Amino acid sequence: MTNEQKEKIQEMRHNGISYSTISEMIGIPRETIKSYCRRVGMCTPAKKLIKDGCCRNCGIPIVQNPKARKKVFCSANCRLAWWKANPQPTVNAEQYQYTCQHCGKVFTAYGTTPRKYCSHSCYISARFKGGTADE
Numbered sequence: 001m002t003n004e005q006k007e008k009i010q011e012m013r014h015n016g017i018s019y020s021t022i023s024e025m026i027g028i029p030r031e032t033i034k035s036y037c038r039r040v041g042m043c044t045p046a047k048k049l050i051k052d053g054c055c056r057n058c059g060i061p062i063v064q065n066p067k068a069r070k071k072v073f074c075s076a077n078c079r080l081a082w083w084k085a086n087p088q089p090t091v092n093a094e095q096y097q098y099t100c101q102h103c104g105k106v107f108t109a110y111g112t113t114p115r116k117y118c119s120h121s122c123y124i125s126a127r128f129k130g131g132t133a134d135e
Contacts, residue, residue, distance in 0.1 A: 001028060001036065009033055013042055014059065057082040102126040 005026055012022045019037075023030040042059050053062050053070075057078035062071045073079040095108045100118035102125055107118040117123040 001032070006036070009036060010040070010042065013037055057085075 005028065008026060009022055009028075012025070019030045019034050022028075022033050026033075041061070053064055054060065055062055055074040055078050056072055058074065060074050062074050064070055073082065093110045094112075095110055096112070096115075097106055097108050098115045098118075099106050100122050101116045102122040103118065105118050107115075109115045117126065
C-alpha cells in the first residue's frame with residue numbers, strides 16, 4: 001500500500017465512507033483497509049464515534065469523565081471545525097419577511113418574534129438618531 005493510498009483511505013474514512021466502498025474505489029481488499037484503519041487508530045465514522053468515545057472531527061479517542069456528560073469532540077477547535085464542515089439545515093423554521101424601519105430594506109429572519117431593523121447598525125442609527133452608540 002502506497003502513502004497516497006493510505007492518505008486516501010484516511011480521508012475517505014474520515015468522510016464516513018465504508019470499507020467496502022473504499023475497497024472498490026482504490027482496488028485494495030476490504031480486510032486490508034479495515035486492518036490498516038485499526039492499526040492507525042482510526043475510529044469508525046459518524047454515529048459510532050460517540051459510542052467508541054472518539055472525536056467526531058479527528059477520530060482521536062476521548063477520555064470520558066464518568067460523572068459528566070459524554071464528550072463528542074476532543075476540543076473546541078475540533079467542534080468548530082466539524083460544525084463548519086457539516087452545517088445542519090434548520091428544521092421546521094420558517095422565514096418571515098420584514099421591512100427595516102430605519103432604511104426601508106426588505107429582509108428575512110427566522111422565528112415569529114417581530115423584527116424592526118435589518119442590522120445592529122440600523123438599530124443604533126435609529127435609536128440614537130443618526131449617531132453612534134459611543135456618542
